Amino acid sequence: MSFQDIVVYLDAGANTVGRVRTAADLATRYRARLLGVDISTKAAREGDSNDAALAIQQRFETSLQGMNVNFTYRKASADARTPEELFSHSADLLVATQTNPADSHLSNSAVPEAVLLGSGVPMLVLPAGWTGEKSIGNNIVVAWNISREATRAVHDALPLLRTAQCVYLFVFAPNYSDDNEDVQDMKAHLERHGVKVILAGWRDRGETDMTSALFANLDREDADLIVCGAYSHSPFSEAVFGGVTKILLSNISMPVFMSH
Template sequence: MAYRDIVVYLDAGSDSAARVHTAINIAAKHQARLIGVDVSTKEALEGESRDQALAIEDEFKTAVQEAGLDFQYHAARPEAHTAEQLFSHCADLLITTQPHPDHRHLSNSVVPKDILVTAGVPMLVLPTGWTGEDALGEQVVIAWNFSRESTRAVHDAMPILKAARKVFLFVFARNYSDKNADVQEIKSHLEHHGVAAALEGWRDTGQTDFTSALFAGLDRESADLIVCGAYGHSPLFEDIFGGATHDLLNNISMPVLMSH
């Protein structure tokens, strides 16, 4: 798999410029076409945000043209609510930002939550306040639990994993051991794709939860991206991101690539 079409969602919020900057860097790295999709609400076209909302198309086109990228631009209708209406199906990667508490009203509320589980496309979620200046995809942690969702996330992230300088396979399990056959199988599978993953397992003794253990490992490894599955089948955000995934996104401090 290669990233040939990348969608970046655009809005009038303060995080949009950095999101576009990051999307341009990723598209250039993978020689992909960048598709900007304006997901502004009707409210964004009123009051103080109006000028910024009206400038979204020109600013996006100027940035991608300066980068020399092939691109498209689409403006989604404010009432759009499906992956098709938000131009998400014909893409290999979606890029958005964790909703800013002060700017949620400026962007369509189905992004990221509902689109992630309906588009069938992996989504890179950037943290609120992301500047676009930090490294992304140089040191990657895979949050692995042998599930369908984490399996999908690994394969969806393969172009990034293959280009990374370091990849860490984080497994949180009661019986974790580097020598376990299932652990060695996923490690071998990654190696067959040219990804040399270092094992970073954590034996679950009941004294800490998955998210705390994961971030303790991230502090040690100075990771810049987490790859994980998004769990659940309901279109409701609370169900989709239940349990560890919900905790992870509520405490997002670095980019997370998720698949459902």
């Protein structure tokens, strides 16, 4: 299993350069085809952003010249709303950026959240201001809670997990123990896939919430990527992960690999 087709979303905003740089790095690493999808809005072709919107294809193609990457450019309709209209279905990975209030009017509002929740394809969500100069996937924290979404994320992320220097399996539960059967089962499963796993569980004693515990772990483990499930309106997931999807899509300062 590997990434064969990667979609990177393009717009006239300041985050596109770093986003393309990271997507190209992944496409090179996994010898994948890179599809750049222009998701500019009608507003992007007005006023000061017009020149940047008109130059999106040229800048995308120029940035990839000389790299050993098979790439293609597509332009989505300004009225596109469905994952299909945004070219997400024929892909193994989507690359987007958190919504940035400063230039959110320049790109389709369905990206990232609606496409992530509706496409069935995992998404790498980069933080606003990401330059793409840092490599990702050396030290990965997997947020694991035995849910369908978390299970999907772990398996979708296997190409990254296999090549990581270390993968920290983070579990937040009142009865957490390294010896718990379900924890050991997942650790052994990942190790059979060639993943180097360290258990990084947190026993929930009611003193903190899951998100705070996860962020504390990120600092402790010097992580550069989070892998987790993307949760929508399930009462179970809201009780377990407490709105962490919204937080990770808007407030985290490192890349997040999410599946729904």
